Structure formats: C-alpha cells, structure tokens
Amino acid sequence: MSAVLSLREVGVTYGRGATAFQALHGISLDIEPGEMTLMLGPSGSGKTSLLQVMGCLLRASRGSVRLFGQDLHAGLTAEALAALRLQHIGFVFQHYNLFPTLKAWENVAVALDIKALPRAQQHAQALALLDRLGLADRAGHYPSELSGGQKQRVAIARAMAGAPRVLLADEPTAALDGKTGQGVAATLHELAHRDGVAVVVVSHDPRVEPFGDRVLHLEDGRLVDDRRPPRSSA
Numbered sequence: 660m661s662a663v664l665s666l667r668e669v670g671v672t673y674g675r676g677a678t679a680f681q682a683l684h685g686i687s688l689d690i691e692p693g694e695m696t697l698m699l700g701p702s703g704s705g706k707t708s709l710l711q712v713m714g715c716l717l718r719a720s721r722g723s724v725r726l727f728g729q730d731l732h733a734g735l736t737a738e739a740l741a742a743l744r745l746q747h748i749g750f751v752f753q754h755y756n757l758f759p760t761l762k763a764w765e766n767v768a769v770a771l772d773i774k775a776l777p778r779a780q781q782h783a784q785a786l787a788l789l790d791r792l793g794l795a796d797r798a799g800h801y802p803s804e805l806s807g808g809q810k811q812r813v814a815i816a817r818a819m820a821g822a823p824r825v826l827l828a829d830e831p832t833a834a835l836d837g838k839t840g841q842g843v844a845a846t847l848h849e850l851a852h853r854d855g856v857a858v859v860v861v862s863h864d865p866r867v868e869p870f871g872d873r874v875l876h877l878e879d880g881r882l883v884d885d886r887r888p889p890r891s892s893a
C-alpha cells in the first residue's frame with residue numbers, strides 16, 4: 660500500500676511566547692487507503708488538532724505533511740491548500756452541519772455544485788449517493804424531518820459527493836444512540852473497504868472501536884500506541 664497521507668515529526672503549537680501551548684509533539688505516521696483508522700485518546704490529547712492537520716485545515720508548526728506525496732508545507736498558498744482539500748478530502752462532523760433550509764438531496768448537491776454540473780445531473784448523483792446510504796426515500800425531506808442517524812448519513816453522502824480519497828470524521832457518532840452510532844460506524848467502515856477511501860475517525864465512543872482496522876492512541880499530544888487489532892468487525 661502506498662500512503663495517502665504521510666506525517667513526519669509533526670508538531671503543533673498554539674499561541675506564542677508565554678502563552679504558547681504545544682498540542683502535538685513529533686507525530687509520525689502514514690495513513691493508508693482502504694482502511695478505517697480510529698483515533699482515540701483522552702480529552703485534550705490532540706485528536707482534533709491532528710485531524711485538522713490531516714485535513715489541511717491547520718498548518719503544522721513543525722515537521723512535514725504529504726498528501727499523495729505532495730508536501731503541504733512547501734510554500735503552498737492558503738488557496739492552493741484549500742484547492743487540495745476540496746479535491747481530495749471529505750469531512751464529517753459530530754453535529755452534521757446540514758443546511759436546515761435544504762432538502763436531503765440538496766444538502767448533498769451542495770458539494771456537487773462545485774463541479775458546475777447541470778441541476779438534473781446533480782439531482783441524479785445526489786440520489787444515487789443517498790440510495791447507497793439507504794436514504795433514497797428520505798431525499799425530499801428536510802433535516803428537521805430526519806433522525807440523527809439519517810442526518811449523519813446525509814452528511815456522509817455529502818462528504819462523499821466530491822469523491823474524496825480521504826474522509827475525516829470528528830466524533831461522528833457522539834450525538835447518536837447506540838445502535839444508530841454503530842450503523843454509522845459500519846457505513847464509514849464500508850466506505851473504506853468498498854471504495855478504497857482512507858477513513859480517519861476521532862471518537863470517544865467504545866461502540867466504534869470494533870470497526871477500526873487500525874487504532875491510534877494519543878496522550879498529551881503524543882502518539883503512544885498504533886496497532887491493527889487482529890479481529891475486525893467487517
């Protein structure tokens with residue numbers, strides 16, 4: 660396997676001078692396609708900071724980050740970084756971040772807009788994505804008419820609309836009840852295995868753990884464990 664993302668000795672410091680705080684210390688790891696990587700660790704251990712570095716939302720203060728071999732620190736402008744993000748990376752958040760005034764399919768189509776597709780084609784593609792996530796019959800519903808699990812599936816469909824090679828999810832099941840959370844974790848796992856996407860999930864949720872092909876543990880901004888459990892739920 661060749662890595663999608665390669666991090667070497669990555670450090671992140673917030674603030675300057677007397678108030679500077681080092682949130683990440685010398686993190687080196689490769690993120691592979693076709694597997695679901697879980698990032699676990701106590702509150703404040705740096706999980707979100709690391710996910711943001713991987714997603715080109717936050718620049719590392721030290722070290723190097725490569726996306727498909729391209730060095731994200733080698734003089735890239737903010738615009739160039741944003742373009743890479745749009746092209747390769749999808750995001751899923753704890754609170755779904757759907758537009759309340761748009762129907763489910765329109766929320767997905769927002770991500771297709773960027774590609775300037777004709778509206779009919781956007782509709783067809785959004786429906787196909789929702790269908791894959793078991794939501795074909797909810798395409799015309801507004802977010803307020805959907806359950807938490809359905810909303811998260813719409814958010815995943817939207818994240819997949821740009822056909823990203825990397826999908827980053829920050830606490831995607833935290834607002835969901837047990838069974839629904841497991842269903843969403845299974846969906847993310849399937850995207851990694853069926854589509855070859857590199858899926859990285861930050862979670863506090865023990866119900867998500869069985870779906871991780873690889874489990875990273877962070878503590879105090881350091882990677883303290885990195886393993887592939889022998890048994891996966893797939």
Ligand SMILES: Nc1ncnc2c1ncn2[C@@H]1O[C@H](COP(=O)(O)OP(=O)(O)OP(=O)(O)O)[C@@H](O)[C@H]1O
Nearest residue numbers: 673674680682700701702703704705706707708709
């Ligand atoms: N913008 C910021 N400015 C200053 N400090 C920050 C900033 N963002 C995060 N931190 C600090 O960096 C450390 C790591 O934060 P981060 O959000 O990455 O941890 P986390 O493991 O995701 O935590 P949680 O599980 O609570 O979301 C924390 O001590 C946090 O207070």
